[in-house]
Amino acid sequence: MKKSSWLFPFLLLIGVTTYTLFARVQLPGDGFATFGADTVRAEVTQIIEEGEVDLGGFTQKYQVARITILEGAYEDIPMEIDYGRRQVRSDDYLLKPGDRIIVTISKTPDNVVNAYFVDYVRTTPILWLTLIFAIAIVLISQWKGVRAMLSMAFSLYIIIGYIIPHILAGDDPLTVSIIGSIILLGVSLYLTYGWTLKTHAAVISMVLVLLITGALAGLFVVFAKLNGSGDENVMFLMQLSETPISLRGLFLGGLIIGALGVLDDLVTTQASAVFELHHANPSLGFRGLYSSAMRIGQDHVAATVNTLVLAYAGASLPMLLMFSLGRGDYGYIVNFSFIAEEIVRTLVGSLGLIAAVPITTTIAIFFSQRVDSLGKWERVLGPEGGGHNHGH
Numbered sequence: 426m427k428k429s430s431w432l433f434p435f436l437l438l439i440g441v442t443t444y445t446l447f448a449r450v451q452l453p454g455d456g457f458a459t460f461g462a463d464t465v466r467a468e469v470t471q472i473i474e475e476g477e478v479d480l481g482g483f484t485q486k487y488q489v490a491r492i493t494i495l496e497g498a499y500e501d502i503p504m505e506i507d508y509g510r511r512q513v514r515s516d517d518y519l520l521k522p523g524d525r526i527i528v529t530i531s532k533t534p535d536n537v538v539n540a541y542f543v544d545y546v547r548t549t550p551i552l553w554l555t556l557i558f559a560i561a562i563v564l565i566s567q568w569k570g571v572r573a574m575l576s577m578a579f580s581l582y583i584i585i586g587y588i589i590p591h592i593l594a595g596d597d598p599l600t601v602s603i604i605g606s607i608i609l610l611g612v613s614l615y616l617t618y619g620w621t622l623k624t625h626a627a628v629i630s631m632v633l634v635l636l637i638t639g640a641l642a643g644l645f646v647v648f649a650k651l652n653g654s655g656d657e658n659v660m661f662l663m664q665l666s667e668t669p670i671s672l673r674g675l676f677l678g679g680l681i682i683g684a685l686g687v688l689d690d691l692v693t694t695q696a697s698a699v700f701e702l703h704h705a706n707p708s709l710g711f712r713g714l715y716s717s718a719m720r721i722g723q724d725h726v727a728a729t730v731n732t733l734v735l736a737y738a739g740a741s742l743p744m745l746l747m748f749s750l751g752r753g754d755y756g757y758i759v760n761f762s763f764i765a766e767e768i769v770r771t772l773v774g775s776l777g778l779i780a781a782v783p784i785t786t787t788i789a790i791f792f793s794q795r796v797d798s799l800g801k802w803e804r805v806l807g808p809e810g811g812g813h814n815h816g817h
Contacts, residue, residue, distance in 0.1 A: 464543050465497040469524040473505065480513050490520050492528065492540065499530060504540040518545070569617065576613035583609040584682070592675065595668040602678030603639050606685055607632050614693065622792040627696040630785035631688060638684060638777030642677045645769050651676065651762060676766060684774040687729055691778055692785045695722050699789035714790050722782035730775045741767055 474489040487510035494502050506528060508520055520526070525546035532538050562570040588605040592598045611628045618624045653676030662670065698721045702714055709717070738745070758764050
């Protein structure tokens with residue numbers, strides 16, 4: 426079967442999901458000012474003054490710089506900013522002429538316009554890093570790497586274009602996240618690996634695991650009496666949003682999305698292992714194939730769960746350091762919502778990954794053992810995948 430044979434089903438799937446899911450979502454109100462909404466880019470043209478300042482016993486360097494606004498209502502107008510003279514800086518970088526920065530501009534009641542340093546413009550280094558990443562993945566994975574980058578772009582499109590607007594419009598965050606996740610991973614897997622039996626097995630397994638993970642998360646969130654308010658960003662969101670948002674649903678939805686990246690890798694690898702084992706020894710029955718594949722899956726899930734735990738621990742490291750500095754009791758801290766939520770997030774996500782191994786193994790065996798008997802159905806379902814395609 427030709428490599429492009431999966432293209433029509435994939436494009437059809439894209440069209441259906443886009444028509445069904447991406448209908449216009451009416452967001453409440455006329456919007457509101459949020460992080461970055463009142464900022465503009467500027468360029469440092471001159472350092473007017475440098476020195477040191479004592480801020481509550483902490484001595485740091487400060488600068489007064491002349492800048493030129495690059496956009497907005499005050500474009501091309503020179504202004505002055507101070508950098509590190511009134512508040513403690515979190516870094517040791519100093520401004521120099523030619524630096525691109527982000528400033529916020531405010532006007533006092535007597536029409537005096539002031540500019541304040543916000544952060545550096547980091548677009549250029551991020552673009553360079555993205556380019557290096559793209560080149561590396563294309564060099565290593567070639568055409569499959571190109572498809573992987575397209576699937577990554579589609580994933581961001583789903584999150585920004587479907588999940589976020591629907592949650593802000595007042596839809597249930599858990600339902601939106603599960604639907605968006607299924608479409609996100611389904612299309613991404615087909616785009617990356619093609620319309621093949623192996624991909625079908627991975628996608629079906631992924632859908633079942635997402636539903637199981639969502640059910641487990643809902644159960645233990647209620648059991649542990651969590652309400653999703655452990656993250657301080659949630660409280661800012663509630664103050665800014667004009668539409669009531671379910672905090673519990675938002676927490677559950679975030680849990681589902683957080684497990685997606687690892688789930689993608691796990692179900693695909695396990696499905697590939699089953700098909701490769703079957704191809705290497707077609708005489709293996711269900712039990713033999715299941716046992717061999719599960720031995721591979723056991724090692725993979727052990728490493729994956731550890732990766733998930735370390736990822737969450739790394740994200741929470743400043744909080745853990747702060748608690749240790751205060752000589753807190755770790756047996757006591759688990760009762761606080763902001764810690765309990767992370768524990769539930771980690772363990773429920775890990776349970777979903779554990780369940781993915783036997784589920785994916787079983788479904789992949791079902792498909793792999795029927796490769797040679799597909800007949801005319803191969804035109805509809807696609808080839809085996811992985812370079813072991815059969816012609817009939």
